[in-house]
Amino acid sequence: MTQLPDGRFVDDEPYDPDASLQTLERSDMDAPNMVLVWRKFKQHRLGLFSGIALLIAYLMIPFAGFIAPYTANERQPDYLFSPPQSVEWTHEGEFIGPFVYPITSEADLETFQWKFTADETRPMKLKFFCEASSYKVAGLFKTNKHLFCAPEGATVFLWGSDRLGRDVFSRVSYGAQLSLTVGLIGITVSFILGIGFGSIAGYFGGKIDWVINRVIEILRSLPELPLWMALSAAVPSNWGPVAVFFIISIILGILDWPGLARAVRAKFLSLREEEYVKAAEMMGANSSRVIRKHLLPNFMSHLIASASLSIPAMILGETALSFLGLGLRAPAVSWGVMLNDAQNLASIEIYPWTAIPMLPIIFIVLAFNFLGDGLRDSLDPYSS
């Protein structure tokens, strides 16, 4: 700083008046939208961990049979309502690796309950990469390899067994196949309908907008649960589990689209005011080009976030329907079907482990919500 005679201070550092024109002001912003979103999303810890956990969960789906020691409907008739067994490592102070104590069951003729006693003198080591009952990987290749199985003459019920003597842990991992994918199929249906109707309403406005809005309002005013029940009761009972599964997920999708359509419409209305959209229109671009090139790409990330927030609703919907016995039915295995067994208070009180499928549901729903929150927060990477 120099001081001039008239009392002014002037900065003396060198100043270049025409430095700016060819330099980028924000070179950190010079990246595709996905990269910018990812950079911001990375800072959202909870969302990131949830995303990774969900990714792992979905990657494991095809290998559910490999992870489970038993197949889904394999019965151990001697072990009905067996409590969870723990995997031990040391026997009488001596390390021998993961093993279980064999259990024997006996009917108590006074309480009419099964009594299970572990034989703590005979540690039996778990077998790894062993051969047991056969299943199909991703529904394609038949194999009988399992990650771990029970040793001969013993059982491994990590989360107990149910009233027919089926392993709850194995069934939870098989159940994930249906319970997790029902949301994806449902959301696809809901996406197609939601984007379609939402963008038509948002872009064209006027009468069409009015009609679509009223349809949305009517759909949303219908009480959801009775409607689900009515629709799924209409599914013929002689259909196979897979057909029922598809129909259920499509029903969920059909009832979910209004929310998405509204979000799409609102986003369309705000994007239409953006000057680049007006510019494209004034250059003579037709509506389909404007929608495809300008509107859809700019709210795709927004849609993904709203999708990840509505998948949990679908998963819960499937669970609720199956729990009420209106969705999937045995022999299909889903978390809702499993909870159907845990419907009465008596079984929850005496065999609390039959309600274990609630845990993965809570976990998955929370993870999707955290992921959705994280995505939503990082959607607009341009605001500083």
Added chain:
Amino acid sequence: MPPLLSVTDLSVGFGNGESVVRNVSFDVQPGETLALVGESGSGKTVTCRAVLRILPKIAQIRTGKVVLNTGDGPVELSSLGERPLRKTRGNLVSMIFQEPMRSLSPLHRIGNQVAEVLSLHRGASEKEAKREVLTTFEHVGFPDPERAYRSYPFELSGGMQQRAMIAMAMVAKPDLLIADEPTTALDVTTQAQVLGLIKDLQRETGMAMILVTHDLGVVANMAEQVVVMHKGRVMESGPAAPLLRSPAHPYTQQLFDAAPAIPAQPQMAPELPQDDLILQLKSVAKTYTLRASSMWKPDVLIHACRGIDLNLPRGKTLAVVGESGSGKTTAARVALGAELPDPGGEVLFRSQKGGEQITVHQMTRTARFAFQKKAQMVFQDPYSSLSPRMRIQEALTEPLEIHNIGSRAEKRDMAEVMLRKVGLNTDMMQRFPHAFSGGQRQRLSIARALMLEPTLLVCDEPTSALDVSVQEQILTLLEDIRDTMNLSYLFISHDLAVVARIADEVAVMRQGLVVEQAPPDTLFYNPKHPYTKALIAAQPTPDIDRPIDLNLVAQGAGDPETWPEAYRMTDSEMPSLTQLEPGHKVRCYV
């Protein structure tokens, strides 16, 4: 006497980043106005917010001291606890923000919001507070203070809202007022009145003020001391008169050179030739129907444009000037065919000299497609005019794709040529728009508009979102392009000084009507209409010897029924646009 506020060596940074304000020092004397001048990103707002420590959470004051000397001795604001600091805010030091609409709570009555200050700091009873607020309202120029007390913010115009903000800041009689761009969101005539008001209040109460602004014209009208900031550093600071007369730092000099001004000694200009018109608006009117507030009342008609006749000669620039709500943008949209005029009006477009004249609103689909190639638009907001998903190359070649011109390589080459034409390097083709500054982006959207080689360019306030130095560059660019490509511009602006520079003819609009139309020099040399006079008088010029003449502003910007008889307008009756001299039309009775 110690300064009222003394800021020494202040540095502020965000998160782990570099400091955005570095080693800033200045003093504010009691009763004086200090102007913090700078362009966007200069750190002026951060500096003034750091004084009251109302910075965002991630910002930290890294070095420096802020000391306030009031009657009770010096207080160091920079290290004061949160609770005593709250006593200072609004009481000893208060603040006015840029957007009055966003700084007033929409759910509370204006009076209650203002009275809250008194009950917080003085513990005043409701009755006392109301009495004092009403006096303040009268002071800040509310015609009916009782009514203002009862109204909600949305019931007031922007200027009135800003008056309410000022009242709120003044009601506790602070020693220092910090005004952060208090008039930037306002129309120029309102700005002049608000500035005049602040000055009067200051004179009466002896309060000191820190005025944050980007406009050297405002500085010249208001400040005794000036601090010029650039990229977080003080470039030059000192008394206003010498600094404004002979800026010492090259940056200050540059700001001065760039500031557009209405010429001090205008000359009469000749009439524009009218033989080869590219665009003609003939008695264009546009009325919107607004659904009435209740079912039993008739719908409200809004006349955005009323009977507009404009002629744009080829290769010239016709500027339409007006404040917000004057209908200038509607006129431009009608001219481009984006809106249908009311029956009776028509827009004629002749792409080439001697070519076929087409009526813009009665075209077939193919004719319309061809017209869209010849008439393009440059938008106001450079931040929303480029799609954030498209690389520059995609954005520039999009018009060619729509009109199916050229092969891939040809499109690319044309985009490169155009990029060079607007002064940017061709290695920017693969970049994304958000990496660029506002000025660069405005160049890019000009380049995109030029890709189809149009003959008519409609510029809708192309520089009003830009800093002055960038505005200057963009105007130069637009002039160059017009002359090399023989373009004709329909230029929409609210700023007479910008128009003074680029236009060949100016039409001044007020509430849907053209009130005066002439070449700019004629208009400035011999403005006739009171509204034009008010607009010219209200324009702050960075010349300390040409202060705003508030009387002229008040007269012209007021109710049209108070105008001199020759110009008087009522709801039912208005004079027609009459040619007084060659090329000079005024809405008056002769």
